[in-house]
Amino acid sequence: xxxxxxxxxxxxxxxxxxxxxxxxxxxxxxxxxxxxxxxxxxxxxxxxxxxxxxxxxxxxxxxxxxxxxxxxxxxxxxxxxxxxxxxxxxxxxxxxxxxxxxxxxxxxxxxxxxxxxxxxxxxxxxxxxxxxxxxxxxxxxxxxxxxxxxxxxxxxxxxxxxxxxxxxxxxxxxxxxxxxxxxxxxxxxxxxxxxxxxxxxxxxxxxxxxxxxxxxxxxxxxxxxxxxxxxxxxxxxxxxxxxxxxxxxxxxxxxxxxxxxxxxxxxxxxxxxxxxxxxxxxxxxxxxxxxxxxxxxxxxxxxxxxxxxxxxxxxxxxxxxxxxxxxxxxxxxxxxxxxxxxxxxxxxxxxxxxxxxxxxxxxxxxxx
Ligand code: SAM
Numbered sequence: 223x224x225x226x227x228x229x230x231x232x233x234x235x236x237x238x239x240x241x242x243x244x245x246x247x248x249x250x251x252x253x254x255x256x257x258x259x260x261x262x263x264x265x266x267x268x269x270x271x272x273x274x275x276x277x278x279x280x281x282x283x284x285x286x287x288x289x290x291x292x293x294x295x296x297x298x299x300x301x302x303x304x305x306x307x308x309x310x311x312x313x314x315x316x317x318x319x320x321x322x323x324x325x326x327x328x329x330x331x332x333x334x335x336x337x338x339x340x341x342x343x344x345x346x347x348x349x350x351x352x353x354x355x356x357x358x359x360x361x362x363x364x365x366x367x368x369x370x371x372x373x374x375x376x377x378x379x380x381x382x383x384x385x386x387x388x389x390x391x392x393x394x395x396x397x398x399x400x401x402x403x404x405x406x407x408x409x410x411x412x413x414x415x416x417x418x419x420x421x422x423x424x425x426x427x428x429x430x431x432x433x434x435x436x437x438x439x440x441x442x443x444x445x446x447x448x449x450x451x452x453x454x455x456x457x458x459x460x461x462x463x464x465x466x467x468x469x470x471x472x473x474x475x476x477x478x479x480x481x482x483x484x485x486x487x488x489x490x491x492x493x494x495x496x497x498x499x500x501x502x503x504x505x506x507x508x509x510x511x512x513x514x515x516x517x518x519x520x521x522x523x524x525x526x527x528x529x530x531x532x533x534x535x536x537x538x539x540x541x542x543x544x545x546x547x548x549x550x551x552x553x554x555x556x557x558x559x560x561x562x563x564x565x566x567x568x569x570x571x572x573x574x575x576x577x578x579x580x581x582x583x584x585x586x587x588x589x590x
Pocket of ligand 1: 294332360455456547
């Protein structure tokens with residue numbers, strides 16, 4: 223590790239100061255990192271058990287009004303063929319998720335106001351009426367009235383990553399819509415007030431993101447009481463401003479001081495530390511993590527703190543158009559093939575498939 227020596231031993235999660243978190247992020251000694259992996263895995267087992275909850279991910283629309291500097295489906299990207307799925311196709315995905323034994327369907331999209339509040343509410347009602355699935359929405363920064371209508375219609379959870387707690391970096395990569403300041407932390411509080419299980423998360427290795435700022439992100443997770451936390455590596459998309467910046471920095475070797483790498487290892491450190499500070503939250507082994515290391519990313523995520531996987535169930539003709547980053551994992555695989563490989567991995571790891579909706583079970587201590 224670089225910096226002032228090895229981080230102190232891992233003990234009670236509350237004892238992990240922000241400085242200690244940063245020291246662990248900088249740790250590079252494999253034997254010491256084994257301590258971190260072991261502590262995260264033991265904490266995961268003690269608080270949320272060996273079950274892995276499977277959430278079927280359906281990418282309902284790739285239309286987006288935003289201009290996020292990192293995202294391939296940003297509005298200004300004219301190379302994207304845009305689509306919106308029909309209600310019947312989404313309901314068919316929900317039936318398939320149920321047939322696979324998943325407890326949840328996640329409906330994700332760009333920030334698409336063509337998905338009207340009424341259309342989404344009707345879709346949620348139909349999925350709830352036809353399946354026993356929990357419904358998670360991930361539809362961006364919609365007005366409170368929309369969020370309230372969807373909750374009223376039966377939606378259970380909402381995912382909205384704050385992406386980075388570094389205000390300056392956030393403004394750089396996530397421009398406001400005209401006349402509306404983006405405040406995802408406030409949106410998350412609104413979601414919690416409306417009774418959603420709220421999920422957030424970050425990207426790891428965004429150009430300009432420092433070790434100190436990722437340590438602050440983990441510290442923020444500790445204080446937020448969110449039910450789900452998704453952590454994935456930043457994957458550069460060439461048709462985006464941030465992808466171009468990333469490529470230029472790779473070519474010149476000119477990185478900001480203290481730049482955090484967008485590697486599998488760094489992402490696993492963030493997942494493991496997050497498990498220690500939020501022992502009973504649901505943490506996915508993200509698709510981006512499985513892409514950055516196709517051999518071992520998902521297995522490492524699951525053995526270093528994660529307890530959720532989100533298999534993609536979007537029909538392939540849409541999935542290939544939902545290109546938030548290039549070469550998205552599983553893009554040409556069928557939902558059946560993705561499901562089979564995840565089930566095989568869980569057997570290999572000695573983990574069981576979670577039953578029921580797989581919501582957060584708040585615990586006050588190990589095994590409680
Ligand atoms: N529109 C919704 C929103 O912004 O929350 C949901 C869809 S958005 C594509 C889902 C997540 O994808 C974002 O929160 C972001 O963290 C992640 N993402 C987008 N582009 C990415 C990239 N190039 N690398 C890694 N993750 C990315």
